[in-house]
Structure formats: C-alpha cells, structure tokens
Amino acid sequence: MRSPRAHYLQVVKHTPFHTRTHAANQLNLWHRWRDYTVSDAYFDVALEYTALRNACAVFDISPMTKHRISGPDALPFLNRLVTRDVSKISEGRVGYCVWCDDRGQVIDDGTIFHLGQNDYRLCSQERQLDWLVRSALGFDVQIREETAEIAAIALQGPTSAAVLRAMGISCIESLTPFSISVVDLAGAPLMISRTGFTGDLGYELWVAPTHAEQLWDALFEAGALYGIKPMGTHALEMARIEAGFIQAGVDFLPADRAIRTDRTRSPFELDLTWLVDFNKDHFTGRAALLFERTRGPRYRLVRLDVEGNKPAKDAYIYDDKRRVVGAVTSSLWSPMCKASIALASVEVTRGSPSDTLWAEIYYQKELKWSRANARCRVVSEAFYTPARRKLTPPPNI
Amino acid sequence: MIKQKPTVVIGAGHNGLVAAAYLARAGQAVLVLEAGAHVGGAAATHEFFKGFRVSSVSHLTSLLDPVVHNDLSLARHGLVFAKTHVKSVALAVDQEALVFEGAQLLAGTLSELDRAAFAPFVKRMQRFASVLGRQHGRVPPRLQWDRLIDAWPAARFGLDVRRLGREDMREFLRVITMAIQDVLDEEFSSDHLKGALAMDAVLGTKLGPRSGNTVFSYLHRHSGQGHLGVALPQGGMGAVSQSLAAAARDAGAEIRLNSKVTSLEVSAGAVAAVLLESGERVEASTVLSSLDPKTTLLALLGARHLDTELAQRVHHFRSIGTAAKVHIALSGLPQFRGVQPEHVGERLLICPSAEYADEAFNAAKYQRYSEQPLMELSVPTVYDATLAPPGQHVLSAIVQYAPYDLKGGWEQARAPFEALVMQVLERYAPGIGKLVLATELLTPVDLERQFGMTGGHWHHGELSMDQALMLRPVHGIAQYQMPVQGLFLCGAGAHPGGGVMGSAGRNAAAVVLKRPS
Numbered sequence: 001m002r003s004p005r006a007h008y009l010q011v012v013k014h015t016p017f018h019t020r021t022h023a024a025n026q027l028n029l030w031h032r033w034r035d036y037t038v039s040d041a042y043f044d045v046a047l048e049y050t051a052l053r054n055a056c057a058v059f060d061i062s063p064m065t066k067h068r069i070s071g072p073d074a075l076p077f078l079n080r081l082v083t084r085d086v087s088k089i090s091e092g093r094v095g096y097c098v099w100c101d102d103r104g105q106v107i108d109d110g111t112i113f114h115l116g117q118n119d120y121r122l123c124s125q126e127r128q129l130d131w132l133v134r135s136a137l138g139f140d141v142q143i144r145e146e147t148a149e150i151a152a153i154a155l156q157g158p159t160s161a162a163v164l165r166a167m168g169i170s171c172i173e174s175l176t177p178f179s180i181s182v183v184d185l186a187g188a189p190l191m192i193s194r195t196g197f198t199g200d201l202g203y204e205l206w207v208a209p210t211h212a213e214q215l216w217d218a219l220f221e222a223g224a225l226y227g228i229k230p231m232g233t234h235a236l237e238m239a240r241i242e243a244g245f246i247q248a249g250v251d252f253l254p255a256d257r258a259i260r261t262d263r264t265r266s267p268f269e270l271d272l273t274w275l276v277d278f279n280k281d282h283f284t285g286r287a288a289l290l291f292e293r294t295r296g297p298r299y300r301l302v303r304l305d306v307e308g309n310k311p312a313k314d315a316y317i318y319d320d321k322r323r324v325v326g327a328v329t330s331s332l333w334s335p336m337c338k339a340s341i342a343l344a345s346v347e348v349t350r351g352s353p354s355d356t357l358w359a360e361i362y363y364q365k366e367l368k369w370s371r372a373n374a375r376c377r378v379v380s381e382a383f384y385t386p387a388r389r390k391l392t393p394p395p396n397i
Numbered sequence: 398m399i400k401q402k403p404t405v406v407i408g409a410g411h412n413g414l415v416a417a418a419y420l421a422r423a424g425q426a427v428l429v430l431e432a433g434a435h436v437g438g439a440a441a442t443h444e445f446f447k448g449f450r451v452s453s454v455s456h457l458t459s460l461l462d463p464v465v466h467n468d469l470s471l472a473r474h475g476l477v478f479a480k481t482h483v484k485s486v487a488l489a490v491d492q493e494a495l496v497f498e499g500a501q502l503l504a505g506t507l508s509e510l511d512r513a514a515f516a517p518f519v520k521r522m523q524r525f526a527s528v529l530g531r532q533h534g535r536v537p538p539r540l541q542w543d544r545l546i547d548a549w550p551a552a553r554f555g556l557d558v559r560r561l562g563r564e565d566m567r568e569f570l571r572v573i574t575m576a577i578q579d580v581l582d583e584e585f586s587s588d589h590l591k592g593a594l595a596m597d598a599v600l601g602t603k604l605g606p607r608s609g610n611t612v613f614s615y616l617h618r619h620s621g622q623g624h625l626g627v628a629l630p631q632g633g634m635g636a637v638s639q640s641l642a643a644a645a646r647d648a649g650a651e652i653r654l655n656s657k658v659t660s661l662e663v664s665a666g667a668v669a670a671v672l673l674e675s676g677e678r679v680e681a682s683t684v685l686s687s688l689d690p691k692t693t694l695l696a697l698l699g700a701r702h703l704d705t706e707l708a709q710r711v712h713h714f715r716s717i718g719t720a721a722k723v724h725i726a727l728s729g730l731p732q733f734r735g736v737q738p739e740h741v742g743e744r745l746l747i748c749p750s751a752e753y754a755d756e757a758f759n760a761a762k763y764q765r766y767s768e769q770p771l772m773e774l775s776v777p778t779v780y781d782a783t784l785a786p787p788g789q790h791v792l793s794a795i796v797q798y799a800p801y802d803l804k805g806g807w808e809q810a811r812a813p814f815e816a817l818v819m820q821v822l823e824r825y826a827p828g829i830g831k832l833v834l835a836t837e838l839l840t841p842v843d844l845e846r847q848f849g850m851t852g853g854h855w856h857h858g859e860l861s862m863d864q865a866l867m868l869r870p871v872h873g874i875a876q877y878q879m880p881v882q883g884l885f886l887c888g889a890g891a892h893p894g895g896g897v898m899g900s901a902g903r904n905a906a907a908v909v910l911k912r913p914s
Binding site: 077101139284285287288 | 707
C-alpha cells in the first residue's frame with residue numbers, strides 16, 4: 001500500500017468507474033477533467049451520440065466538483081450565494097443556479113441538490129471551495145468538498161427510464177424532472193436524480209465509490225436490450241449545445257478568472273434573467289445587478305439557426321450593416337435538428353428574434369480555406385427539446 | 398418625544414455627536430442611541446479613584462476639526478482648553494530633556510547640524526501634513542466613475558499634491574510610503590531627537606519606526622487644521638464630548654443613554670429599523686453608525702447583507718490595538734529627570750531612541766508586550782484643577798506596545814505589566830512610586846469591552862495608507878454610504894480616521910443631507 005504522503009506521485013486520478021471506462025475505451029482517447037482522466041470518446045463519437053439520442057448512453061460525471069453544505073444556516077448561506085431563491089427548491093428537489101461576484105458577474109453555474117433538512121449538495125463545473133468558504137463569513141454552516149467521496153454517472157436518452165425499470169427501480173415512475181429519490185443497490189444507497197446535461201429524458205446516479213463498478217455492470221446488464229452505450233465528452237458536448245446549455249469557460253468566462261473586466265457576463269447577459277430574484281434577501285452581486293437592470297445589460301446570449309451546413313465555429317457575428325456585433329461561443333452541425341446551430345454573445349442592441357444576423361464562417365475543404373457569410377435566425381427556444389423530457393411517468397421506449 | 402421616523406445615530410462618541418448635531422441643525426429629527434451610561438464613547442473623562450478623574454483614552458487634542466469647533470459653537474457649549482500649544486518634552490535618564498513645540502526647539506542638547514535641520518524638517522512635514530489635512534473635510538474620491546464630474550474629487554486631491562510645488566511634491570511622493578526611521582536617519586544624528594519624532598509616527602498604531610507607512614502616520618498626527626496646537630481640554634477629553642452633546646441637544650437631537658443597539662433590521666436592501674438590547678425596535682430609514690466598521694457591518698448588520706468580497710475586506714480590516722492606558726493618582730507632583738519644573742504639565746515622551754521604539758515594537762509583532770515600553774505622559778492637573786483634589790495630581794500614560802492579542806491573554810499579565818510601567822516611570826521620575834495612591838490599567842481588551850472598539854484600536858482600525866482616504870475602511874465603501882441603503886458610517890473607521898477630530902461625523906452628516914430624498 002502506497003503511503004498517503006505519496007499522493008503527488010499520481011498526478012491525474014482515476015474515477016471510481018475507471019476499470020470499466022478503461023475497458024470500454026476502444027479508442028484510448030482521454031483528457032483531463034479537474035483531477036481525473038476521462039474519456040473523450042469510447043468507440044465512435046457519431047455512434048455514441050446516436051445512442052444517446054435514440055437509445056441511451058452512460059457518461060461518467062464523477063470528476064464534477066461536488067460540495068456538501070450543511071448546518072443551521074445552509075439555506076440562508078445558499079440564498080446569499082446564488083441569485084435565485086433557494087427556499088423554493090424543496091427537499092428532494094434539484095435547482096439550476098448561478099452565482100456572481102460583487103460586480104454581478106457570473107462566477108459559475110451549477111445545481112443545488114436539496115438532500116435533507118439543512119443539507120445540500122452544490123455541483124459545479126469549477127472548483128468553488130475557496131469562494132464558498134469566503135462566502136460563509138457570518139453563517140453557521142459546514143462546507144466540504146466531497147468530489148472524491150461520490151461516484152456519479154449520467155444515464156441519458158430515450159430508453160434511460162426503461163433501463164432503470166429493467167433494473168427493478170420502480171420509483172422512477174413518479175420521479176419528476178429535477179427530483180431526487182434514493183433506492184437500494186445491493187445494500188448501498190443509490191441516489192437517482194432526474195437531471196442531466198443533454199436536454200433529453202435522463203438521470204444521474206450517485207453512489208459510494210465502492211459500489212461504482214457494481215452500478216456500471218448493473219446498468220450495462222439491464223441496458224443491453226435497450227441499446228446502452230458508454231459516451232465520451234465529445235458526444236456530450238454535441239448534446240449540450242443542442243439543449244442550449246451554457247458552459248463555464250466556453251460560453252462565459254468565470255468572473256474570478258477574468259483579468260479584463262469587460263470579458264465577464266452577468267446573468268442577464270447569459271439569458272438567465274429567470275434565475276435572478278430581487279425579492280429575496282440579499283445575495284452577492286444584488287446591487288450591481290439592480291444597477292444593471294436600470295442601465296441595461298451590454299450583451300445578450302442568443303441561440304442561432306445558421307443557414308447552410310457548416311458549423312459556425314468561432315465565427316464573428318455581423319449585423320445587416322456588416323458591423324461586427326458579437327461572436328459564436330459554441331457551434332455544431334446538429335444531426336437531430338439537421339441544422340447548423342450556435343450559441344453566440346452579441347451586443348444587446350442586436351439579436352432580438354426579428355433581427356437578421358450574419359455569421360462569417362471560415363472552413364476548409366482538403367486544406368483549401370474558404371469563407372461563407374451565413375444568414376442566422378435567432379431562435380427563442382432550445383434547439384432540441386423532446387416532450388419526453390418532461391413526462392411523468394417517463395415513456396417506456 | 399420624537400414623532401416622525403427619526404434619523405438614528407448609533408453611539409454617542411464624539412463623531413456620533415458631531416453627526417447628530419449637524420443633522421439636527423439641518424432640521425432632522427435625530428435620535429442618538431448610546432450603549433453606555435455617559436456620552437463621549439472613548440472621548441470621555443472618568444473617575445478612577447475617589448476624587449481623581451482622567452481622560453479615559455486619548456488625553457490631548459491636536460486634530461479637533463476647527464470647522465466643527467466653529468460650526469457647533471463648542472466654546473459657547475462649554476469647551477474650554479486648560480492649555481493650548483502643549484510642548485513635547487522628550488525625557489532622558491542621563492541628560493536634559495528635549496523640549497519642542499511645532500518647529501521651535503526650546504531646550505535640550507543637540508549638535509549644531511541637528512539644531513539647524515530641525516525647523517526645516519518640521520516645517521516641511523507640516524506642509525506635507527496639510528495636504529492630508531485639506532482632505533479631512535472632504536468625502537474621499539471614488540476609484541471608479543461613470544461621469545467625468547465624479548473624477549473631480551480625485552483630481553482635486555492630485556491638485557493638492559501638485560500645489561506643493563515641484564520640489565516638495567517630489568519629496569512628498571518619495572517619503573509618503575517610507576518608514577519614519579529612514580527619513581529621520583537622513584536628517585538627524587541625535588538618537589534622542591529621532592526617538593521623540595518617531596514616537597509621533599507610531600503612537601496608536603501597530604507599526605514600528607522601521608515599518609513602511611510610518612511617515613504617513615506621522616503626517617496624519619500633524620494634519621490638524623486648528624490653531625491650538627496640542628491642547629488640553631479643561632475637564633479632560635470628556636469635556637469635548639460634553640460640549641458636543643450640548644450642541645447636539647441644543648439643535649434638537651435626543652440622546653438616549655443605556656440603549657445598546659444589537660442589530661439592524663434590513664428590508665429590500667434598505668435599513669428598516671434598529672433593535673435594542675432591551676428588545677425595543679426603533680423604526681428608522683436613515684441610520685448613522687459611529688461604531689467601528691467591523692462592529693457596524695459584521696456584528697450589527699451581518700455579513701449576509703453584504704456582498705462576499707466586501708464582507709471579506711471588512712473582515713480583514715486591520716484593527717489590533719497596541720496602546721494601553723495607565724492612570725495614576727498621585728499625592729503630589731512628580732519630578733522628572735532633566736525636566737524643568739515648568740514643563741511637568743507638558744506632553745512627556747519616553748522614547749530615548751528610534752531603536753528603542755523598534756525593539757519595543759518587536760514584542761508586539763510576536764504578541765508580547767514590550768519590556769521597555771514607549772510612553773506618552775500627561776499630568777493634566779498641572780493646568781486643570783478640576784481633575785484632582787487640591788495639591789494632588791493625576792498622571793495619564795499611553796503605554797505601548799501592549800497588544801490586544803497578547804499571548805496567554807491579559808488576565809495574568811495585568812499585574813506584571815503594571816509593575817513594569819511603574820519600574821520604567823521610576824527610572825525617569827525617581828520617587829514617583831511613593832506618591833502613588835491608586836492606579837488603573839486599561840488594556841486594549843478593556844478598551845474593547847468598555848468602548849466597543851474592535852481590537853481595542855483607538856482609531857477603530859489601523860491608520861495606514863492601505864486603510865486611508867478612498868481605502869478607509871475598505872475600498873468601495875469609503876464615501877460614508879454603506880451598501881445597505883440608508884446606512885452610513887460616521888466614526889473613526891471612516892475617512893479621515895482616528896484622533897478626536899469630528900471630521901468623519903461632519904462629512905457623514907453632509908453626505909446624508911446631500912443625498913436625494
């Protein structure tokens with residue numbers, strides 16, 4: 001047994017599912033996500049994506065940063081931290097949220113799991129322990145990062161409910177979107193939340209690391225008839241753009257990492273106005289956001305349906321007068337929508353649904369570069385929102 | 398009884414009273430809520446032994462805002478100075494004391510060079526200090542502005558520096574962040590003189606003469622805009638507060654004693670009420686707190702009503718007091734070595750060299766008290782007969798360094814520390830021990846308990862460049878208006894800081910009156 005003091009010898013850790021993800025990773029494609037190594041793709045990005053959209057796919061989310069927040073002031077602490085009213089997230093429910101710095105600029109987004117009385121889990125893309133601890137001044141609250149203590153996996157796609165049914169998990173019949181349920185997995189508690197990052201019917205499963213492999217095996221055994229496949233980060237990225245979800249570091253710069261003050265975004269500028277509640281008690285950034293509401297935001301986030309079939313990667317966005325008004329942050333040729341879609345940040349004076357915008361797309365065919373100016377239509381809904389996403393009980397496909 | 402919703406001032410310290418008086422004069426219904434049984438806060442006089450009274454904390458004024466003095470007619474409200482232009486007398490065990498007042502060197506043995514350098518040095522420092530002094534009555538500039546007009550306060554400060562003239566400006570910018578010792582070493586060779594001047598730079602701070610920023614603290618001490626010099630209020634520092642209270646009451650303010658505020662009630666980002674220890678709730682939409690920033694924002698208001706980064710900045714506002722107060726009732730007038738009898742009532746300094754002060758400071762860095770402390774002594778009874786029975790005297794000593802965060806705590810250290818103080822005094826005033834009728838020691842912990850000043854810090858928080866002007870108490874809230882609407886800071890924790898000035902109270906009141914209703 002290696003001494004705990006030698007922890008530094010392993011620079012990048014394995015997730016609790018590593019024996020299984022490693023065995024499944026036929027392409028041997030990995031990248032680093034926080035402290036862990038995870039799969040970019042297992043066998044074929046297109047097929048993994050196809051499994052996700054037509055059957056179901058499994059994605060290892062263990063490296064996601066998880067914080068446990070508990071104690072008598074857990075609720076007031078979270079309410080001061082995030083912009084939405086956490087008291088409306090009742091026990092057994094999950095809520096999407098963002099939190100801001102003093103200037104009302106978004107530091108990160110994440111999900112709050114209301115696990116029990118005065119007991120919450122905050123999941124985020126970035127590490128937030130420092131900010132959480134600094135925000136805890138004056139609150140009777142315990143904060144712990146518990147990323148390594150929980151193995152988590154996302155099971156997403158139209159047949160995901162059927163797989164869980166086949167595993168004998170009956171509580172999913174009544175499990176509504178953004179709800180949590182705990183069941184027994186061979187003597188260990190298995191927490192199931194109807195959440196995900198794909199915009200489709202799907203679940204996230206949370207278990208002690210000791211039971212991770214068992215969970216993986218059970219899923220693939222039950223899912224064999226339902227087309228279950230492992231899925232890497234590339235396929236997930238396609239799904240999240242189709243769902244219109246934003247990502248820290250891609251669609252917005254976490255405020256605590258910004259050097260240039262105009263590079264950050266407020267919740268208003270990320271189309272997250274619905275997450276800002278001025279009627280609750282004070283939260284960090286409140287005054288700045290109130291001021292911004294009066295003065296008006298500088299930018300807005302738009303979803304674009306781009307003409308043609310070329311992904312508008314990193315494209316400048318122009319208005320009708322050929323003036324640059326923004327840029328694409330995420331883009332994709334969407335196989336489901338059969339369209340080129342994009343998320344873009346544009347000046348607030350542009351980008352209302354009646355506006356025509358233009359994307360300047362550079363692309364190459366056999367090393368020859370060409371440029372296309374593609375007309376963009378501003379879409380008000382997510383690109384891909386199947387009705388099953390919200391149905392309870394979930395359909396048996 | 399006040400009928401309309403009053404403007405509440407928390408704390409009847411001198412700044413609270415100044416703010417109350419200005420607001421009441423402008424026609425506001427003002428209610429001052431004071432936790433203690435007397436007005437004055439730390440600017441008070443108390444009886445520490447039967448028949449013997451003394452200034453509780455600060456015992457000399459040099460910074461009292463002349464505009465306040467004038468506007469509030471403090472003389473008419475009973476403020477009399479027993480002595481103005483108090484001289485500084487630097488004691489030495491083995492030689493004649495150095496006596497000076499302003500740029501005038503009155504007695505003492507110095508080399509010709511030192512003697513020649515003294516007046517130009519003091520006058521130059523006075524010119525620099527007056528740049529700071531000119532800022533006292535102004536709301537500090539903002540570091541960020543949307544309209545060009547908001548840049549004016551910052552520009553005006555720059556202009557004040559520029560108006561020093563090229564040579565002075567260059568020198569001002571060179572020395573402003575320096576350690577006083579380095580500047581003194583450039584000018585003088587006499588340890589005795591350097592010790593006396595260094596004392597003004599470190600008194601009331603957690604800094605030593607070799608700490609950066611001590612030129613700034615020296616300048617602050619000399620930034621008073623009045624023409625009384627160092628002065629001794631008749632009846633002790635409490636007399637200043639009494640006259641301010643009289644001025645406030647005269648203008649219509651109500652002062653309620655024994656009314657401790659325990660928290661502020663906030664609704665929709667604005668102050669709604671103050672809650673008292675008695676359980677009483679006083680509705681108010683405008684509240685000025687003369688308490689220190691940490692008490693005001695973290696204890697009364699609560700960090701949860703502030704943004705995270707701001708709450709952290711307030712939390713880290715440095716406020717560890719290092720100055721203790723020792724009061725001694727004497728059966729007769731003590732004699733000090735090398736001091737002419739006519740100088741016993743002046744400001745007596747025990748700091749034989751800057752090195753002495755620096756070594757004294759070393760202890761404080763490591764949470765110990767100085768074995769060889771600095772002292773500023775005043776025997777006010779020489780000029781003020783109201784403080785002690787006839788023929789008897791009071792000695793008031795500021796003793797440094799006696800850090801708030803003493804290792805092992807102050808309880809078991811009290812007796813040895815008092816003995817140490819007496820031992821040092823005996824060295825400079827042989828036979829003083831035989832005159833002692835009673836003594837009282839107020840450590841920073843006592844000062845915190847009695848006057849509610851966090852860390853027992855006389856200035857409500859260290860007064861150095863990183864906590865001064867537009868950075869006082871911390872950046873973002875340096876213009877008296879706190880982030881919660883209707884809440885204002887009006888004490889020494891706000892610009893221009895500590896010393897019995899009243900400028901913070903005056904400026905805060907002006908901000909309150911100027912805001913759009």
